[in-house]
Amino acid sequence: MSTYKLVVSTPDGSVFDDEATTLIVRGTEGELAVMAGHIPFITAVKPGKCKIVLADENEKTATIGGGILTVQGDKTTLLCSDFQWN
Amino acid sequence: MSGNTKTLKLRIKSVDSTLHLTKAMGLVASSKMRKANLAMAAGRQYEAAVQNVVDLLTASPDCQSSPFMREFKDGGKTRLIVIAGDRGLAGGYNANVFRTVRDFGEAEIIPIGKRACERYGQKIVSSEKFYAADAFKLAKELCEQFAAGEFDRLGIVTTNYISMMTQTPDIKWVLPLTKGQNVKNTAAVFEPDERTILDIAVPEYLSGVIVACVRESFASEVAARRMAMDSAGKNAQQMIDELQLEYNRARQGAITQEITEIVAGAGN
Numbered sequence: 411m412s413t414y415k416l417v418v419s420t421p422d423g424s425v426f427d428d429e430a431t432t433l434i435v436r437g438t439e440g441e442l443a444v445m446a447g448h449i450p451f452i453t454a455v456k457p458g459k460c461k462i463v464l465a466d467e468n469e470k471t472a473t474i475g476g477g478i479l480t481v482q483g484d485k486t487t488l489l490c491s492d493f494q495w496n
Numbered sequence: 497m498s499g500n501t502k503t504l505k506l507r508i509k510s511v512d513s514t515l516h517l518t519k520a521m522g523l524v525a526s527s528k529m530r531k532a533n534l535a536m537a538a539g540r541q542y543e544a545a546v547q548n549v550v551d552l553l554t555a556s557p558d559c560q561s562s563p564f565m566r567e568f569k570d571g572g573k574t575r576l577i578v579i580a581g582d583r584g585l586a587g588g589y590n591a592n593v594f595r596t597v598r599d600f601g602e603a604e605i606i607p608i609g610k611r612a613c614e615r616y617g618q619k620i621v622s623s624e625k626f627y628a629a630d631a632f633k634l635a636k637e638l639c640e641q642f643a644a645g646e647f648d649r650l651g652i653v654t655t656n657y658i659s660m661m662t663q664t665p666d667i668k669w670v671l672p673l674t675k676g677q678n679v680k681n682t683a684a685v686f687e688p689d690e691r692t693i694l695d696i697a698v699p700e701y702l703s704g705v706i707v708a709c710v711r712e713s714f715a716s717e718v719a720a721r722r723m724a725m726d727s728a729g730k731n732a733q734q735m736i737d738e739l740q741l742e743y744n745r746a747r748q749g750a751i752t753q754e755i756t757e758i759v760a761g762a763g764n
Binding site for chain 1: 534535537538539541542545546548549552553628629631632683684685686687688692693696697700703704707708
């Protein structure tokens, strides 16, 4: 599956900066998944679970404390004040 | 003569203990430096990322009516977050920050760092142990008060870390937001809409800036202390050398005098 660059940034530095195939978070309007080739998009993210599918199909889950998701061209950034891997 | 050598010896001893102290403080500062630099880099990166989002949002026409975008007019209330150190003995670090604040006599002040809290007489908040969660709480409060019109301008008095040798005090105006410059029209989709996201993004942005500023100030403080301790150590060493020379001369003089006295006594 094609991948895209995903950066998860917190005030204590970036906790994830790698290629990913899918990112699943809870947006204000419900759950959403970002895959490669997504249109430019900005939304607020609610506190809850977050799932990242890596390039090798492995999954990683984390708990996030709300933030902002931006998809700009080939780079996707998830900004959150709190991020904890499960 | 022996009284003179004794006082000299005492002075050498006291300067020597000062030298030890400055050396120890310099070492502590250097060991903190690396960690402070890493934290500063992380904070800066986050700040840049949030700044990017806020620029995108403020450039959109829908956000112009947001309370966070209202223009500052002369005579409005100013609030300042003043970031100083927890400790002294850092050269002019704290003094430079307070000098910058002095230009805004009428401003309300939110101090961070023990020295600033003591000066402005408020509850002690450490600048070394200031975490992202504290910043977020503060940012949320400030955003609510700003939206309610309790103040019209928010600045952060911080110290820019330029290099190990140079740090300059600076004031950063964060609220009201300025319209994003050099924003390419990305035609991004906003969900649910720009205003809602801006309202959520502003506290996030503010806390990002506060955290970045606190960490940069802390790195500056540590660097300033290292420099100050270095030069204090050098001065102490120089002083010891001078006193040692004087002491040796006095000792030599005393011995010579004694010999002269003995010889004179034997001659009679």
